[in-house]
Amino acid sequence: xxxxxxxxxxxxxxxxxxxxxxxxxxxxxxxxxxxxxxxxxxxxxxxxxxxxxxxxxxxxxxxxxxxxxxxxxxxxxxxxxxxxxxxxxxxxxxxxxxxxxxxxxxxxxxxxxxxxxxxxxxxxxxxxxxxxxxxxxxxxxxxxxxxxxxxxxxxxxxxxxxxxxxxxxxxxxxxxxxxxxxxxxxxxxxxxxxxxxxxxxxxxxxxxxxxxxxxxxxxxxxxxxxxxxxxxxxxxxxxxxxxxxxxxxxxxxxxxxxxxxxxxxxxxxxxxxxxxxxxxxxxxxxxxxxxxxxxxxxxxxxxxxxxxxxxxxxxxxxxxxxxxxxxxxxxxxxxxxxxxxxxxxxxxxxxxxxxxxxxxxxxxxxxxxxxxxxxxxxxxxxxxxxxxxxxxxxxxxxxxxxxxxxxxxxxxxxxxxxxxxxxxxxxxxxxxxxxxxxxxxxxxxxxxxxxxxxxxxxxxxxxxxxxxxxxxxxxxxxxxxxxxxxxxxxxxxxxxxxxxxxxxxxxxxxxxxxxxxxxxxxxxxxxxxxxxxxxxxxxxxxxxxxxxxxx
Numbered sequence: 001x002x003x004x005x006x007x008x009x010x011x012x013x014x015x016x017x018x019x020x021x022x023x024x025x026x027x028x029x030x031x032x033x034x035x036x037x038x039x040x041x042x043x044x045x046x047x048x049x050x051x052x053x054x055x056x057x058x059x060x061x062x063x064x065x066x067x068x069x070x071x072x073x074x075x076x077x078x079x080x081x082x083x084x085x086x087x088x089x090x091x092x093x094x095x096x097x098x099x100x101x102x103x104x105x106x107x108x109x110x111x112x113x114x115x116x117x118x119x120x121x122x123x124x125x126x127x128x129x130x131x132x133x134x135x136x137x138x139x140x141x142x143x144x145x146x147x148x149x150x151x152x153x154x155x156x157x158x159x160x161x162x163x164x165x166x167x168x169x170x171x172x173x174x175x176x177x178x179x180x181x182x183x184x185x186x187x188x189x190x191x192x193x194x195x196x197x198x199x200x201x202x203x204x205x206x207x208x209x210x211x212x213x214x215x216x217x218x219x220x221x222x223x224x225x226x227x228x229x230x231x232x233x234x235x236x237x238x239x240x241x242x243x244x245x246x247x248x249x250x251x252x253x254x255x256x257x258x259x260x261x262x263x264x265x266x267x268x269x270x271x272x273x274x275x276x277x278x279x280x281x282x283x284x285x286x287x288x289x290x291x292x293x294x295x296x297x298x299x300x301x302x303x304x305x306x307x308x309x310x311x312x313x314x315x316x317x318x319x320x321x322x323x324x325x326x327x328x329x330x331x332x333x334x335x336x337x338x339x340x341x342x343x344x345x346x347x348x349x350x351x352x353x354x355x356x357x358x359x360x361x362x363x364x365x366x367x368x369x370x371x372x373x374x375x376x377x378x379x380x381x382x383x384x385x386x387x388x389x390x391x392x393x394x395x396x397x398x399x400x401x402x403x404x405x406x407x408x409x410x411x412x413x414x415x416x417x418x419x420x421x422x423x424x425x426x427x428x429x430x431x432x433x434x435x436x437x438x439x440x441x442x443x444x445x446x447x448x449x450x451x452x453x454x455x456x457x458x459x460x461x462x463x464x465x466x467x468x469x470x471x472x473x474x475x476x477x478x479x480x481x482x483x484x485x486x487x488x489x490x491x492x493x494x495x496x497x498x499x500x501x502x503x504x505x506x507x508x509x510x511x512x513x514x515x516x517x518x519x520x521x522x523x524x525x526x527x528x529x530x531x532x533x534x535x536x537x538x539x540x541x542x543x544x545x546x547x548x549x550x551x
Contacts, residue, residue, distance in 0.1 A: 148383055154435035155282045161440060161499065163431075163448070164283070172280045172287030174428055179448035182477065183434075186446050187427055188268060190545070191292045191317075194423075198313060200264040200294055205246040207270060211236045217245040217401055226274050239272040244395070244420060247295045248402040251416075256406040261416065262298035262306055269293075283432035290427050296419040297404070303417050307353035307375070307392060310421050314377055314390045315359065317423050320545045321434065323379040325390075327354055327361035330368040330376055337371055338396045346394050347373045371397040374420075381437040389425035389433070394418070441521070444501045444538065445545040451478040451538070452495040453516070456488060456507035463511040467504065467531060474535055476542070496521045501549070502538070520549045 066085040133139040150156075158164045163180030166173070176184055195202060208230065214220035219227070219241070228239045240246065247265050256263075272288050279285055298306050311327070318325050329350055332343045350373055354361045361375075368374050372394035378386050395418040398404075405413040424430040434446070444450055451471050455464035464480045471478035479500075481491045488505070495503045504516035509528070516534055518526040537551040 145383070149436075152383070152436040152439045153282075154284075154432040157435045157440040158283075161448070163435075166282075170288070171277060172275060172285075174283060174286060174288070179477075180431070182448040183431055183442070183446055184427055187424065187430065188290075188292070190320075191266075191424065194313060194317065195266055195294075198264075198309065200266045202266045202268070203247070203250065205240075205243060205250075205267055205269050207239055207272075208237050209240060209246070211238060213245050213249070214238055217248070217398060219245070228272050228274055240269070241271055241273045243267040243269055243271070243291075243293045244295055244398060244418075245402075248398055248404060248418075251297055251404050252402055256297075256416075258299060258406055258408045258414075261406060262296050262302050264294060264296050266292070266294040283428040286426075286428050289429070291422050292424045292427070294421045296421060297406075297416045298419070299406075299408075299414070300417055303394075303419070304349050304353050304356075306419060307350060308357055310392050310419070311353065311357045311359070311375070314392075314423050318377075318379060318390075321437070322547060323381070323437075325359070325377050325379045327357075327359060328364040328367075328376040328378065329354060329361060330364040330374045331366060332373065333366050333368050333370060335370065336368070342396060343373065346396070350375060350394070369393055369395075371395050379433075381433060382439070387433050389430060390423050391420070391425070393420040395420060440499055442499065442501075443545070443547045444549075445542045447499070447501050448477055449479075449498055449500045450476045450542075451502050451504065452498070452500040453478065453480045453504045453506060454488065454491045454495065455480065455482065456505060458484075459508060460506050460511050464506050467506065467516060470531065471535060471538075474539060476538065492519070496523070504534075522549065524549070526550070 068083055131142070133142065158180065161179060162177050163183065164174050164176045167175060192202065194200075211220055211229075214224070214227070220238075223241065224238075227241055230237045230239070247267070250265065251263065268290055270288060270290055271293075275285055275287050280287070296306050296310075314325070329347070331347050332340075336343065354375065364376070367376075374391055374393035376388055377390035377392075378388050380386055399415050399418050404416055404418075406416055408414045434442075442448065453464045453467050455461045461480075461482055464482070468478045468480045481495065483491065486494070492503055492505070500521055503519050503521070505519070506516055510516055513528075514531055515528045516531050517528045518534060520526070534551075541548070541551055
């Protein structure tokens with residue numbers, strides 16, 4: 001806006017004529033929105049005695065001006081002979097000015113109505129958004145990305161594959177249908193298997209707590225507006241938005257010894273957060289969700305080893321999904337709680353853990369939580385988008401607020417270190433990311449539609465049902481297509497569109513020989529194979545959580 005006003009204020013005196021979008025500027029005088037390392041200096045122009053020609057050298061990158069040493073109201077016209085300073089983007093006085101990229105013509109415009117929360121004395125307004133590109137190549141690339149994003153939208157995949165849906169009776173809460181519940185439970189079982197390997201113990205905690213707990217933890221003061229509350233029995237209760245205070249209660253139930261540490265407690269309890277309705281979007285932002293949440297209570301000497309173990313946990317899980325990732329070490333924010341020396345020591349421990357871990361990482365200054373530094377892990381999906389899922393956070397405050405202690409080897413009481421840790425993040429959000437990453441083509445171990453058996457002719461239907469039972473007993477999601485009104489090609493095509501990983505065609509020859517004719521959902525034919533060997537091969541692929549189709 002300020003650039004527009006500056007242009008309009010000067011145009012009568014300087015002969016500005018060329019129009020660029022809604023801005024009236026001289027040719028090549030302004031480059032809007034492109035930040036360069038231009039020197040923030042000004043050029044003196046005599047307005048009256050030396051009528052200026054605002055050539056490229058004097059105005060390129062200009063954003064705001066000063067007249068006779070005074071920051072000038074840009075709606076105010078120039079009144080007399082004066083010294084005019086035209087500041088560039090890099091000048092200090094330009095920092096508070098809002099600017100945008102102007103690059104006509106726009107590719108597309110989206111127009112939608114705006115609902116005003118306080119419409120008294122206002123007129124109707126419209127929201128207009130435009131997208132513009134400097135070159136045709138960038139526009140075409142952007143169009144391809146948008147089309148690919150639309151194809152991979154997890155909401156469309158969820159509807160087409162009957163995985164989940166939402167209903168206004170419970171805004172921001174997902175209804176998982178049987179196929180979606182299979183994916184949900186398979187992910188949880190995957191993490192539970194890793195828990196058993198890595199020394200985590202699962203606990204179950206309540207969903208509803210008195211506000212006394214949240215006041216003690218500090219969440220009531222800093223987070224109550226994001227919590228759902230219930231009033232009854234003259235007390236106020238709240239649905240838990242996180243598990244950590246409950247785990248602190250469990251730790252303090254009895255005297256703990258240094259021999260018990262580290263304690264690694266995991267919790268799949270349902271969490272509720274009062275997100276604004278306008279911020280809700282599919283599975284990526286919900287009000288009711290479940291995390292693969294865990295908390296580690298350990299001694300200061302055990303901390304680095306535990307952090308490295310958590311990072312290795314993350315790496316092993318993300319390798320299964322095929323994600324590449326990098327780590328961010330988020331350091332002390334302002335303001336924060338705790339002594340600076342404590343923060344410095346904790347950040348150094350996290351840095352040493354990352355260096356020993358060996359994967360790519362970088363600092364993220366000032367982005368730590370107010371109660372401690374953290375490591376955020378960002379993944380890259382199949383089309384190059386970044387997502388933050390896993391996090392490892394140190395917490396200095398909850399052990400103090402709950403006065404958590406353990407008896408050390410010296411017989412004295414000590415304060416444990418608390419680590420918050422999640423690998424998938426929320427199961428709901430991870431399902432959305434995986435649906436879009438795989439474009440709905442789920443790997444065998446995660447797929448809700450693993451095997452479709454198609455009989456050829458009525459005489460092979462009983463054999464098809466026998467194969468279905470055989471695979472279901474082995475834990476596979478197997479179905480048979482007994483639609484007598486569809487051709488073989490139509491049945492195969494329907495199974496491919498439904499994203500069945502494997503399609504078995506059985507006819508008279510297969511019935512006699514105890515075989516199945518195997519093809520993949522991509523159309524690759526693997527030929528006739530003994531049913532027992534196929535079952536063994538697919539069991540191996542599933543249990544290994546392999547992403548390959550051939551066997």
